[in-house]
Amino acid sequence: MGKIIAVVNQKGGVGKTTTTVNLTSAVGAAGKKCLLVDLDPQGNATSGVGIDKRQSALSVYELLIGKGEPEAALKTTPFRNVDVLPSSIQLAGAEIEMVELSRRESRLKAVLAALRERYDYVFIDCPPSLGLLTLNALCAADTLLVPIQCEYYALEGLSQLMATVRQVKRLYNPQLELEGVLLTMFDGRLNLTQQVVAEVKRFFPRKVFATPIPRSVRLSEAPSFGKPINYYDKHSKGALAYDKLAQELINGR
8 A cells, every 4th residue: 555645845945846746756766656646736746747737637626526536537657657646727726615525624535545555655745835735635644744945944834834733633644644854955065054954853853854955956947848857867966866865765764
């Protein structure tokens, strides 16, 4: 049965989608069957693996409101061991529509129950908010992975995120655990980076991944070509970092 990992941080611009796309691809390249679930209305994870979201008759949106079968929405990608449940712009209104649905917090869990047997890992790219879509991801997930940008406001809002996680554990998903905290946009030459790392490790003892993700122009370029970094430039420092992170994840750190 596949392990479901939600990639969550309500702050935007912390490398959430970059991490979801590239970690999924790296784990797939390491021989594990992976599903990427794009739960962000912007759909950047979908286009990041070369899928045109406008061409998808079925998306996560239809599945959440009970229209269509999960198998019919699956998209295969050109990348080894990576399938996608694509996003659509209609997801932006899904939170309003889902309010009136029964078990609205568990809609994604029901969708993934039909698919997780096929995969070793399921990665969910969450929107930059703590709304109903993210709540669905946390209710469906076994663990959450939190990317944190190595900048001054790194821990801002994280207490709110962890309070939400505690509430989800208490009310809906008692098995939910923290997979780990990932340091992104890392530049070890900066004093500020070292200060942020120390603060994050104090806030999350023994839960910070040993592999940080460096700042990289190649990582920024790859999405415009619809490719994960290990297919766009496999020798770049970003690709090597995500390969190391994938091994850390697979090996259980």
